[in-house]
Amino acid sequence: MCGIVGYLGSRQASPILLDGLSKLEYRGYDSAGVCVMSDGVLKVAKAKGRLANLFGMIDGGKAITGTYGIGHTRWATHGAPSDINSHPHIADAGRIAVVHNGIIENYIKLKEELILKGKHFHSETDTEVVANLIEYYYDRFQDFPRAVRRAVAQLEGSYALGILCQDLPGTMIAVKKESPLIFGFGEGENFIASDVPAILKYTRKVVYLNDGDTVIFTKDSVRFYDAFNDPVERVPEMIDWDISAAEKCGYDHFMIKEIHEQPKAVKGTISPRIRDGRVVLDDVNLTREYLENLKKIYIVACGSSYYVGCLGKYILEKACRIPVEPILASEFRYAEPVMGKDTLVLIISQSGETADTKAALEEAKRHGARTLAIVNVVGSAIAKEADDVIYTWAGPEIAVATTKAFSTQLSVIYLITLHIAEMIGTIKEEEYQAIICELLKLDQKISLCLTPEITAKIRYYAEQYFKVHDAFFIGRNVDCGICMEGSLKLKEIAYIHSEAYAAGELKHGPISLIEEGTLVVAVATVDSLFEKTMSNVKEVRARGAEVLGITTENFETEIKKTIPSVVSVPKTHPMLQPSLTIVPLQLFAYHVSLLRDCDVDKPRNLAKSVTVE
Numbered sequence: 001m002c003g004i005v006g007y008l009g010s011r012q013a014s015p016i017l018l019d020g021l022s023k024l025e026y027r028g029y030d031s032a033g034v035c036v037m038s039d040g041v042l043k044v045a046k047a048k049g050r051l052a053n054l055f056g057m058i059d060g061g062k063a064i065t066g067t068y069g070i071g072h073t074r075w076a077t078h079g080a081p082s083d084i085n086s087h088p089h090i091a092d093a094g095r096i097a098v099v100h101n102g103i104i105e106n107y108i109k110l111k112e113e114l115i116l117k118g119k120h121f122h123s124e125t126d127t128e129v130v131a132n133l134i135e136y137y138y139d140r141f142q143d144f145p146r147a148v149r150r151a152v153a154q155l156e157g158s159y160a161l162g163i164l165c166q167d168l169p170g171t172m173i174a175v176k177k178e179s180p181l182i183f184g185f186g187e188g189e190n191f192i193a194s195d196v197p198a199i200l201k202y203t204r205k206v207v208y209l210n211d212g213d214t215v216i217f218t219k220d221s222v223r224f225y226d227a228f229n230d231p232v233e234r235v236p237e238m239i240d241w242d243i244s245a246a247e248k249c250g251y252d253h254f255m256i257k258e259i260h261e262q263p264k265a266v267k268g269t270i271s272p273r274i275r276d277g278r279v280v281l282d283d284v285n286l287t288r289e290y291l292e293n294l295k296k297i298y299i300v301a302c303g304s305s306y307y308v309g310c311l312g313k314y315i316l317e318k319a320c321r322i323p324v325e326p327i328l329a330s331e332f333r334y335a336e337p338v339m340g341k342d343t344l345v346l347i348i349s350q351s352g353e354t355a356d357t358k359a360a361l362e363e364a365k366r367h368g369a370r371t372l373a374i375v376n377v378v379g380s381a382i383a384k385e386a387d388d389v390i391y392t393w394a395g396p397e398i399a400v401a402t403t404k405a406f407s408t409q410l411s412v413i414y415l416i417t418l419h420i421a422e423m424i425g426t427i428k429e430e431e432y433q434a435i436i437c438e439l440l441k442l443d444q445k446i447s448l449c450l451t452p453e454i455t456a457k458i459r460y461y462a463e464q465y466f467k468v469h470d471a472f473f474i475g476r477n478v479d480c481g482i483c484m485e486g487s488l489k490l491k492e493i494a495y496i497h498s499e500a501y502a503a504g505e506l507k508h509g510p511i512s513l514i515e516e517g518t519l520v521v522a523v524a525t526v527d528s529l530f531e532k533t534m535s536n537v538k539e540v541r542a543r544g545a546e547v548l549g550i551t552t553e554n555f556e557t558e559i560k561k562t563i564p565s566v567v568s569v570p571k572t573h574p575m576l577q578p579s580l581t582i583v584p585l586q587l588f589a590y591h592v593s594l595l596r597d598c599d600v601d602k603p604r605n606l607a608k609s610v611t612v613e
């Protein structure tokens with residue numbers, strides 16, 4: 001949440017900062033701002049709302065001269081989205097400028113102390129406190145790095161900071177604790193950013209900073225310090241993916257681009273991990289002895305990643321015969337779950353920085369459980385902290401509503417399932433081979449869910465139903481997990497009230513909400529449960545619901561006897577079917593969102609990575 005960027009070099013800074021912010025807008029879009037050292041003063045421009053407002057205000061950056069500065073795109077936590085609460089924040093006497101991603105937990109106490117010391121505040125933010133605290137120490141020591149160190153030592157909470165001092169031209173300081181921050185090396189110029197896409201146009205050589213790191217840099221030099229303030233070497237990594245991965249490349253929105261990238265992404269997750277017909281997880285260290293003694297698996301995550309966990313329960317339990325409990329990270333961290341050495345905790349997170357998920361990981365480690373993270377963002381906090389990590393390798397996902405990250409997380413669940421089941425001998429060789437064979441074709445089958453015919457059909461149904469006020473998604477077994485994800489997609493980007501239920505649960509309460517015209521999306525792909533779900537469909541139709549059916553090709557004729565509106569997807573092995581079933585639901589949410597004139601990629605009130613509790 002919130003994106004920060006910093007540039008220090010010889011080029012005009014503002015256009016570079018705006019360009020960087022445009023790649024970080026997915027992290028928050030309540031306001032944006034830049035501060036550039038211009039003619040010896042810290043010049044600030046900031047505007048409430050989307051980056052486009054700021055862009056227009058400063059003529060794409062041309063209006064502010066100066067060759068170094070910091071920029072910020074905000075997801076509001078402390079204080080409403082407004083010009084005054086926007087970053088960068090300048091300290092009272094105008095000597096220090098700060099951009100911040102994270103939360104300062106003790107800011108009220110610090111603010112009160114600073115007010116007593118004569119500092120004045122203008123915003124409601126915690127960040128303005130940081131700027132003033134640094135300035136307070138700067139006034140005392142006349143030493144910028146020392147002032148930063150002293151101030152940071154007093155901060156409680158999480159922060160990635162970019163800091164400028166008016167009295168020390170050509171120098172920038174950045175600090176990281178529990179919020180992501182990278183340093184980018186250029187030729188005669190250097191960068192900081194919350195995420196790689198912000199600076200990838202200018203450099204591929206980056207350092208993922210560690211917690212507690214401070215970087216002091218000019219355009220030609222850089223010094224790294226660790227949490228103890230000792231000078232350290234940080235070895236740069238070369239980014240091997242292309243900037244086009246983080247651009248729309250002709251698509252209208254990132255979401256539809258990412259939906260269409262799913263075949264490639266899923267293939268990229270699966271195929272390097274299948275060798276000679278067997279799953280090979282080089283990345284994990286789960287021995288046969290450990291797995292044979294395993295008593296329980298928790299799957300801990302938030303949002304869509306949690307729904308992958310809900311699907312994982314059906315998939316892992318069926319194949320491995322080990323109890324699996326999916327649990328929301330925000331609950332897990334305070335629920336005192338029973339766990340120990342014989343518990344495996346799977347942590348799922350696209351961003352690798354979700355606050356609740358990270359805290360849950362720490363809780364699991366504290367109790368001696370083994371942690372295995374499924375993460376997309378390389379070098380992220382969760383990836384670094386877990387005992388083992390399996391990267392999904394989906395490439396950057398920019399749309400706030402996840403699609404390809406969800407699909408690749410699910411692919412990792414299949415791989416882990418096969419790996420464990422084989423190790424502990426709960427799967428027959430014939431079944432194992434049947435799944436491997438289908439896994440290797442999964443990308444092609446996902447492509448068949450994205451044909452122009454299917455897209456046109458879904459667009460047609462979206463036109464029929466986009467005005468509904470309420471929607472219900474019903475299904476059984478893995479279809480129920482897919483309903484949760486399909487329902488979240490619809491509410492998230494189309495702002496339609498939507499609920500997902502196990503189809504058999506309807507008559508225990510929710511059916512009272514069904515009335516003439518209520519939309520029910522019924523997902524029925526599980527062979528043995530098809531008829532059961534159809535009975536539930538008949539029950540809601542009898543009460544006036546409009547039903548959209550999602551099923552597999554083999555059931556198409558049958559389902560049409562009950563429901564006229566149907567989308568069918570190819571059939572695959574039952575364990576892998578959710579990877580195909582989800583696609584029409586993603587497309588449905590996308591088209592409904594467009595028809596309702598919503599901001600598909602940046603839905604209201606949300607941000608891509610949720611780094612606050």
Ligand code: AGP
Nearest residue numbers: 303304305349350351354401402
């Ligand atoms: C899904 O579309 C969401 N935007 C959201 O639910 C997301 O999956 C959740 O916030 C978890 O994020 P993470 O995977 O980065 O931890």
